[in-house]
Amino acid sequence: MSRPEPYVGRFAPSPTGPLHAGSLVAALASHLDARAHRGRWLLRIEDLDPPREARGASAAIIDALARLGFAHDGEIVFQSTRDAAYRAAFDRLLAAGHVYPCACTRREVADSALRGALDRPRNAELVYPGTCRHGMPAGREARAWRVRVDAAPIEWRDRRAGASTERLDESVGDFVVRRADGLWAYQLAVVVDDAWQGVTDVVRGEDLRDSTARQVHLQRLLDLPTPRYLHVPVVLDAHGEKLSKQTGAAPIDPHEGVRALNAALAFLGLGEVGAEGPAAFWPEAIARWARSPWMDGG
Numbered sequence: 001m002s003r004p005e006p007y008v009g010r011f012a013p014s015p016t017g018p019l020h021a022g023s024l025v026a027a028l029a030s031h032l033d034a035r036a037h038r039g040r041w042l043l044r045i046e047d048l049d050p051p052r053e054a055r056g057a058s059a060a061i062i063d064a065l066a067r068l069g070f071a072h073d074g075e076i077v078f079q080s081t082r083d084a085a086y087r088a089a090f091d092r093l094l095a096a097g098h099v100y101p102c103a104c105t106r107r108e109v110a111d112s113a114l115r116g117a118l119d120r121p122r123n124a125e126l127v128y129p130g131t132c133r134h135g136m137p138a139g140r141e142a143r144a145w146r147v148r149v150d151a152a153p154i155e156w157r158d159r160r161a162g163a164s165t166e167r168l169d170e171s172v173g174d175f176v177v178r179r180a181d182g183l184w185a186y187q188l189a190v191v192v193d194d195a196w197q198g199v200t201d202v203v204r205g206e207d208l209r210d211s212t213a214r215q216v217h218l219q220r221l222l223d224l225p226t227p228r229y230l231h232v233p234v235v236l237d238a239h240g241e242k243l244s245k246q247t248g249a250a251p252i253d254p255h256e257g258v259r260a261l262n263a264a265l266a267f268l269g270l271g272e273v274g275a276e277g278p279a280a281f282w283p284e285a286i287a288r289w290a291r292s293p294w295m296d297g298g
């Protein structure tokens with residue numbers, strides 16, 4: 001099949017802790033997919049949330065990836081250096097009337113969302129009820145900035161799971177692009193950077209599937225292309241929770257080398273490679289990915 005543009009993929013970890021068995025799966029899947037498509041693979045550190053950042057985590061992630069033989073193309077991009085780009089995107093949304101200031105506290109949103117939607121599943125994300133959509137109540141000050149959503153369904157495709165349709169007015173409501181603490185929201189930054197870096201294929205954990213419709217909405221408002229998406233399963237802990245840095249997942253010991261890589265490969269259903277070191281692991285792992293159903297639709 002001919003491809004209109006060369007493949008560009010990326011791994012975009014948030015430095016909230018070191019690389020662990022869960023984030024390694026996302027890193028591996030995105031890297032294998034890029035190499036199997038003879039594409040580029042970029043590394044972007046999503047350090048736009050200093051309060052949630054763990055000291056030394058960026059360096060630890062970069063070091064662990066290098067030792068495991070992940071070779072990224074180009075310079076590593078740090079989102080902490082990209083403020084001007086996020087501001088420009090925000091200003092564009094503002095000028096077009098797509099964003100508005102919101103005075104609601106988290107508590108107020110939670111209270112009204114619960115009152116308004118008793119029939120929603122218990123763990124569903126709270127839907128912003130639109131309190132400040134037509135102006136903030138008198139005497140209140142702006143906290144966060146939200147982007148308007150409407151009832152038009154957002155349609156997008158996952159390479160593996162297929163077509164998906166989401167009505168953002170029902171699932172999340174107008175959502176935050178600039179947080180009350182003045183930081184840019186992940187949803188805005190990820191869209192700006194994926195486009196700026198020319199990313200054609202986003203391969204990441206299934207936990208981010210729920211964010212995709214919001215990202216597609218922002219891409220459309222900002223006239224940015226929508227990449228192809230592939231979401232891979234996430235590693236769960238003994239309690240069925242996503243393995244994460246926040247729940248204290250053990251860091252990958254890069255000296256473990258192939259053992260850690262093989263565990264991630266097996267998790268993706270591609271078995272283990274009998275290799276002594278990372279250098280011998282990669283060609284076989286890429287070949288297996290290229291023959292696997294993960295390549296379908298890509």
Ligand code: GLU
Binds near residue numbers: 012014046190204208
């Ligand atoms: N920074 C996000 C995370 O570590 C991933 C962003 C993405 O892949 O879209 O969860």
